Amino acid sequence: MRRSFAISAGAHALVILWALVGNVFRPDPPEFEVSAVSVISEADFAALSEAAQAPTVQPDIVAPTQAPEPAPAPTRDPAPASESAPEPTPIPTPEPEPAPEPDPAPEPIPDPAPQPVPEPQPVPDPLPPAVEEVPQVLAPETAPRPKPRPATRVAADPVAAPEPDVAEAEEAQTAADPETESAEIVAETQEATAPPETATEIVTEADEPASAPAASVRPKTRPRDVAQQPAAATPDRTAPETPDAPAPAQPAEAGDAVASAIAEALAGGSAPTQAATPSGPPLTRGERDALRVAVQRCWLVDVGSEAANVTVTVSMDMDQGGRVVSSSLRLVNSSGGTGSAAETAFQAARRAILRCQGDTGYALPPEKYEQWKRIEMTFNPDEMRLR
Amino acid sequence: MSKSAATIRASRPASGFVGGVSHRYAKSDEGRNVPQGKRFGMKQLMALCLALLAAVALPAATQAQGGPLRIEITEGTIEPMAYAVPDFVAETPGASQYAQQLARVVADDLTGTGLFREIPREAHISRVTSFEAPVQFTDWRTVNALVLLTGSVAEQGGRITVKFRVWDVFAGTELGQGxxxxxxxxxxxxxxxxxxDQVYMRLTGESGYFDSRVVFVSESGPKDKRAKRLAIMDYDGANVQYLTDSRSIVLAPRFSPNGDRVLYTSYQTGEPRVHILNVGSVQSQILPNASGVMSFAPRFSPDGSKVVYSVTTGSNTDIYLMDIAGGAPRQLTFTPSIDTAPSFSPDGSRIVFESDRSGAQQLYIMPVGGGEPTRISFGQGRYGTPVWSPRGDLIAFTKQLSGRFHIGVMRTDGSEERLLTASPLDEGPTWAPNGRVIMFSRETLGAQGTSSLYSVDVAGRKLTRVRTPDGGSDPAWGPLQ
Structure with a gap:
């Protein structure tokens, strides 16, 4: 009795002590960060730091060391009969009342003297590149800020106006310089391209330069979970090793799950416990983002229209090459507008999807084809209306 | 064991709790004499961790299993849509002169909206030589045209016939029918x-405004001796016709809803009086109302049966409503301040007007039967000449602020005010029939200053001068014909 009481008291004391000292109730113990760092292997660390420092700028291609692959010349297809043969549509003939009103003009009409439309006043330099600057926490109180720069294109990422003789393309690239190329390299001229000039908001004539903010935003710290960030740019090294790590464990079978986790840990964690599903792992956030960004670049929103109140969901089938099966595109759902507005919104979505796949299709991982062979894309213009 | 922690970390990188704790107790697990209670607690804890992990991972996993990949896109691009209009195909010899002109006018209409951008004809790869021939979509995709318009024109006995088709280049389909x-x-x-107008409707889902006319005050001569005449023109400034001569000053013409009559203010009798003019016969008459008062700022009701206007007696101006067929006018405002510039909502139930009852000019809305007005403008500066959009969602106005004039729009509750223009003197906004474009007059300062007409879209992106033979002011947009 007494012995069992002592055991019980001792066990209780241990548990209480463990609860107090062992940081059970504190989800974020201070020493946690140290231990988290220690578990990352050297190879992983190298991969992560490589990812973190991966330059976003394109490598300088002035002097390539290899002959660039000949780009497929834009072919002038003789137009496949299937897509270009329009059914002779019956032309209805609505005859508008053709006769204008009797001319009541008592006087001759002089020719309209065309006058040049005054250009909007020139604007100071485009926004200074914020990237290269040494970050400063305090900004001057009254420093004038350049007036927002009007551009015909308004998108999420601002782009400065390209050089006048630079062709327009989605990606920026430098022109190949024939003089710096070595002799054995097949000279292929590459024209300089730049994305079209873009502003982040609509700038009207009435917009004025705003005064500087009292304090500037601190530069962002490096993201804590670097591994998750540029997944599209760097191959995910851990994912193929442990394809079923995120497999759902039933809470009821927690004990078994513990056992299997320990067993897996003892076995080195390298042997998959199940055969990989044919679908492959789900797309990483980076892969999904890459697809999202690719499509939104081509999604033109007419913010003043009724269609800009409509959210549409479009479904499509994909082939293994990442191309959309255009006949499979259809409107699944729409909300927020009349039928014609929804139809217009669907057309804009369809145009975006078909246009931005280009000639090569979307860059989706082929080994995960099962995951993206059907895609449902929702186009929600709510945030666009506020620009 | 550390490998296990690393595995968990890799699979759930955001969950630091899992990685940290399991690693911490992994160390103690290596000890020889681990008390039973502690081992049990650790086991429970690990179970809890795994349960948490499962709870977090489950939704993602179930989404991955079966069902389509779901992506939401919220960031688009605001950019004019690129289209191509090759010259129309002339089907008869006499039609060749129109083939190019028609395509140019259509292109000017579309580009002038600010919603569309024409791919210049020099960039076209394929030529359309037959209206019935299949469209080479690949060629148009190569020049990045999203939309292609093809047309043909035939001329026979003084009548010309135009056929056209609109193509979605990337989908490879026709939009609507020929x-x-x-x-x-x-x-x-x-x-x-x-x-x-048809192309606009197929691309935007809304009706266009190109086949419409604008009545305005044509101004010629120097500022101190300016001749003003009522004139009517196509929306793009072509086909100007004059409705009155320049003997008396005319102001503020307004179209009736179906475009057959025009209300305006004339000083023909020496003081301002509201006149009504029949556009077809060019006959005008004074709107019958109480004699001997100054009346101005008339505007039709949406059904065309009533006229709302202001009357000045002494230093007081109030708003009146009268039936166009006759009858006694009804007074709608009764304050000692200046209430003027009334404009109906498209459903005819409310009237927006300007008033200085609070000190400075502001905008108010009242029920059409009269009653207490609600103030909707609260920004700095003075607001005037409100006009209700035909779509009913916006009110256009003139705003005077720090020595500059702006044309702006706001929602009917006064929110989301947005200034579209800025100049020393902008005034008199009028809506296009579809509520997407506003025309107004802009005057330059100085003795040589002139007034001319401009148009701007509701987003404020496309500001265009309307080319009229002389100066112009006080535009009023008529209905789509």
Whole structure:
């Protein structure tokens, strides 16, 4: 009795002590960060730091060391009969009342003297590149800020106006310089391209330069979970090793799950416990983002229209090459507008999807084809209306 | 064991709790004499961790299993849509002169909206030589045209017939069906506007405004001796016709809802009086109302049966409503302040007007039967000449702020005010029939200053001068014909 009481008291004391000292109730113990760092292997660390420092700028291609692959010349297809043969549509003939009103003009009409439309006043330099600057926490109180720069294109990422003789393309690239190329390299001229000039908001004539903010935003710290960030740019090294790590464990079978986790840990964690599903792992956030960004670049929103109140969901089938099966595109759902507005919104979505796949299709991982062979894309213009 | 922690970390990188704790107790697990209670607690804890992990991972996993990949796109691009209009195909020899002109007018209409951008003809790869021939979509995709408009024109016995089709280049399909219009040869511009209206409707889902007319005050001569005449023109400034001579000063013409009559203010009798003019017969008469008062700022009700206007007696101006067929006018405002510039909502139930009852000019809305007005403008500066959009969602106004004039729009509750223009003197906004474009007059300062007409879209992106033969002011946009 007494012995069992002592055991019980001792066990209780241990548990209480463990609860107090062992940081059970504190989800974020201070020493946690140290231990988290220690578990990352050297190879992983190298991969992560490589990812973190991966330059976003394109490598300088002035002097390539290899002959660039000949780009497929834009072919002038003789137009496949299937897509270009329009059914002779019956032309209805609505005859508008053709006769204008009797001319009541008592006087001759002089020719309209065309006058040049005054250009909007020139604007100071485009926004200074914020990237290269040494970050400063305090900004001057009254420093004038350049007036927002009007551009015909308004998108999420601002782009400065390209050089006048630079062709327009989605990606920026430098022109190949024939003089710096070595002799054995097949000279292929590459024209300089730049994305079209873009502003982040609509700038009207009435917009004025705003005064500087009292304090500037601190530069962002490096993201804590670097591994998750540029997944599209760097191959995910851990994912193929442990394809079923995120497999759902039933809470009821927690004990078994513990056992299997320990067993897996003892076995080195390298042997998959199940055969990989044919679908492959789900797309990483980076892969999904890459697809999202690719499509939104081509999604033109007419913010003043009724269609800009409509959210549409479009479904499509994909082939293994990442191309959309255009006949499979259809409107699944729409909300927020009349039928014609929804139809217009669907057309804009369809145009975006078909246009931005280009000639090569979307860059989706082929080994995960099962995951993206059907895609449902929702186009929600709510945030666009506020620009 | 550390490998296990690393595995968990890799699979759930955001969950630091899992990685940290399991690693911490992994160390103690290596000890020889681990008390039973502690081992049990650790086991429970690990179970809890795994349960948490499962709870977090489950939704993602179930989404991955079966069902389509779901992506939401919220960031688009605001950019004019690129289209191509090759010259129309002339089907008869006499039609060749129109083939290019028609395509140019259609292109000017579409580009002028600010919603579309034409791919210049020099960039076209394929030529359209036959209206019936299959479209080479690949060629148009190569030049990045999203939309292609093809057309043909035939001329026979003084009548010209236009056929056209609109193509979605990337989908490789036709938008809507082919259509044709016919008119006499001198009405070819109207034909082009009709085609442009159809293209606009198929691309935006909304009706266009190209086949419409604008009544305005044509101004010529120096500022101190300016001749003013009522004039009517196509929306793009073509086909100007004069409705009155320049003997008396005319102001603020307003179209009736169906475009057959025009209300305006004339000083013909020496003091301002509201006149009504029949556009077809060019006959005008004074609107019958109480004699001997100054009346101005008239505007039709949406059904065309009533006229709302202001009357000045002494230093007080109030708003009145009268039936166009006659009858006694009804007074709607009763304050000692200046209430003027009334404009109906499109459903005819409310009236927006300007008033200085609070000190400075502000905008108010009242029920059409009279009653307590609600103030909707609260920004700095003075607000005037409100006009309700035909779509009913916005009110356009003139705003005077720090020595500059702006044309702006706000929602009908006064929110989301947005200034579209800025100049020393902008005033008199009027809405296009579809509520997407506003025309107004802009005057330059100085003795040589002139007034001219401009148009701007509701987003404020496309500001265009309307080319009229002389100066112009006080535009009023008529209905789509």
């Amino acid at each position: 259509m044709q219009f016919a008119a006499t040869a001198d009405g070819w511009r109207r034909l082009a506007h009709k085609v442009a």
